[in-house]
Amino acid sequence: MQYLVDLVVSGIxxxxxxxLVAMGFALIYKATGLVNFAQGEMAMVIAYIAWTIAGTVPGHPWLVVGGALVAALLLGLVIERLIMRPMLGEPVFATVMVTIALAVILRSLVLLVWDPYPHALDIGVGRDVIHFGGTGVRSAQVAVMATLLATCAVMWAFFRFSRIGKAMRAVAADERTAQLMGISAARIHAVAWVGSSLIAGIAGIFFALIYDVSPNLYHVGLKAFPATILGGLDSVLGSGLSGVVLGVAENLAGGYLAPSLKEITGFAVIIAVLMVRPFGLFGEREIERV
Amino acid sequence: MRSGHYKESVPSLIVLSDSTAVWVWGGILVLAMAMAPYFLNAYLLSFLVLILITGTGALGLHVLTGCTGLISLGHVGFLLLGAYAYAVPVAKFGAPPLIGFLSAGVVPALVSIVVGVPSLRLKGLYLAITTLAFAFIISHVVLSMSWLTNGARGLPVMRPELLGIDFESDARFAHLCLVVAVATLFAVLNIQRSRVGRAFVAVRDNDIAARTMGINLQAYKLRAFMTSAFISGIAGALFGIYLSFVSVEGFPFLMSIEALAILIVGGLGSTAGVVLGTVLIVLLPEVARIALGMLGPQAEMLFSTAAHELRTVLYGLVIILFLRFEPRGLVGVWRDVKRLWVNWPLRH
Structure with missing residues (x-):
């Protein structure tokens, strides 16, 4: 029983x-209609930047987080402005291939700039263990759960109340009509990229805190894919919550069936979900008109 | 000067090429490649072999992505399956290599049905994600079935002896690859001018319209998957023999990206583009190494320590730059050059 509780808690x-990463996928998909295959890589780059800051100025956790988030903001802006915006209006295949190319470039740049060895991100907080009954949880693990809930709430409020959030929904529903109503689609895309880069950055920092910084960190993007599919590519909140479902599922599969199954549980879930509901569990069904 | 390109009958429309020059130059090229192993040193020969094998594999993806418009990130899965489908019977159970090559084609084709069926309901991005998932599941299954595949330790593979001919030497092996590549090229070209190939293109251009014309989408998509997997499997087997060792590490995910890069660089949907793209992509790292070498020994050092990373960056940059500035690929450039050559100084 204790084993089960441990698996579920670390799975959550x-x-x-x-x-968090899945929400980044969904945010970009919702605003721009394309899957950003470089989401995990963006998280990895931000985590490395955080690690570098932590190594240069030790003892300032807020500086590390703040600096990394500014870097995330800039990364999102630069990618959108330099790489994605020139591709506006190109077929989906082309833009998606560009994000895949971006992913492999970022992956290699991390190896070229930093080194291939895993490092611990030590900012002085997050490593202490809190006990709930018999279950020990690191404070960073508690924090990431709280962050996910907070991000979900912020996202909900953003789409519901803020002017930009409503404009984003309008662009998602019909880009041309939204533009006719005076919404700048390019600016909405930029906001989506920045937002998704920030969320990816947060996820990357937490991953680095709980586990470590290594060139394999981008796997978190691959693992988050199934969550986005499960939640529906265009459902930001659904993706966030599906991430938790998948985390628990893969931990249970790894703990009870076979440790190696952990790696592919998510992918098996993708195929199963897409066979039953080709647009995800909470995604909107696209109706094609001739 | 020819003022136009007139086609007056169906056979002249679907003929492989009505130009004598194309046949003659094609023949000369094949002849040159057949003679090349006797003149090239081992290092240059390895590039020829790599081009031939990579080209075969890229033609496999071309059938699926270029002709039928189904984006696949799982290409490496089929290559890996093909390599193991060859290595397991030949290296482990001592089956004749011919049987090995047959199973290298048939096993991926059968598995592709398993991937293809869920993919029938999916479009574009969702299909890309499913095939990506498939590639990971395949390598996982191969690793976990260690009683058959030796797991992470891999399987050593010898150069084969086919139909009484020993392909042990590098030159002979290059000939084998040449025969397979040319045969695959003709097979793909012939598929494209058949009823099936036209159906593939119709599915790619507009699947709803294709369906109203009486094309069975499911049957043709599955057929595209199987054809692609068959060709890719053969290429994978050849690549395994080339490496003389089949393991999961020998087939990194980068190969899927490489194959897509070849299609994009060459010009999506064009068979000639696959050939041009293969040559460019295979030679690109080497050209970059030489170019960096001119910058000084330090730059060359970087290339020897971080070869894989630099290669990856190059592929990524090439994909982005081509999609941004020349989406029609090298074939588009070639057409422009040809038009300029014929019509100069006139513009049209």
Missing amino acids: AVGAIYG
């Missing part, structure tokens, strides 16, 4: 990270 924690 890792699932919260997947959920």
Whole structure:
């Protein structure tokens, strides 16, 4: 029983990270209609930047987080402005291939700039263990769960109340009509990229805190894919919560069936979900008109 | 000067090429490649072999992505399956290599049905994600079935002896690859001018319209998957023999990206583009290494320590730059050059 509780709790924690990354996927898909295959890589780059800051100025956790988030903001802006905006209006295949290319470039740049060895991100907080009954949880794990909930709430409020959030929904529903109503689609895309880069950055920092910084960190993007599919590519909140479901599922599969199954549980879930509901569990069904 | 390109009958429309020059130059090229192993040193020969094998594999993806418009990130899965489908019977159970090559084609084709069926309901991005998932599941299954595949330790593979001919030497092996590549090229070209190939293109251009014309979408998509997997499997087997060792590490995910890069660089949907793209992508790292070498020994050092990373960056940059500035690919450039050559100084 204790084993089960441990698996579920650590599953929720890792699932919260997947959920954050998955929300990044969904945010970009919702605003621009394309899947950003470089989401995990963006999280990895931000985590490395955080690690570098932590190594240069030790003892300032807020500086590390703040600096990394500013870097995330800039990364999102630069990618959108330099790489994605020139591709506006190109076929989906072309833009998606550009994000895949971006992913492999970021992956290699991390290896070229930093080194291939795993490092611990030590900012002085997050490593202490809190006990609930018999279950020990790191404070960073508690924090990531809280962050996921907070991000979900912020996202909900953003789409519901803020002017930009409403404009984003309008662009998602019909880009041309939204533009006719005076919404700048390019600016909405930029906001989506920045937002998704920030969320990815947060996820990357938490992953680095709980586990470590390594060139394999981008796997978190691959693991978050199933969450986005499960939640529906265009459902930001659904993706966030599906991340938790998948985190728990993969921990249970790894703990009870076979440790190696952990790696592919998510992918098996993708195929199963897409066979039953080709647009995800909470995604909107696209109706094609001739 | 020819003022136009007139086609007056159906056979002249679907003929492989009505130009004598194309046949003659094609023949010369094949002949040159057949003679090349006797003149090239081992290092240059390895590039020829790589081009031939990679080209075969890219043609496999071309059938699926270029012709039928189904984006696949799982290409490496089929290559890996093909390599193991060859290595397991030949290296482990001592089956004749011919049987090995047959199973290298048939096993991926059968598995592709398993991937293809869920993919029938999916479009574009969702299909790309499913095939990505498939590639990971395949390598996981291969690793976990260690009683058959030796798991992470991999399987050593010898150069084969086919139909009484020993392909042990590098030159002979290059000939084998040449025969397979040319045969695959003709097979793909012939598929494209058949009823099936036209159906593939119709599905790619507009699947709803294709369906109203009486094309069975499911049957043709599955057929595209199987054809692609068959060709990719053969290429995977050849690549395994080339490496003389089949393991999951020998087939990194980068190969899927490489194959897509070839299609994009060459010009999506064009068979000639696959050939041009393969040559460019295979030679690109080497050209970059030489170019960096001119910058000084330090830059060359970087290339020897971080070869894989630099190669990856190059592929990524090439994909982005081509999609941004020349989406029609090298074939588009070639057409422009040809038009300029014929019509100069006139513009049209």
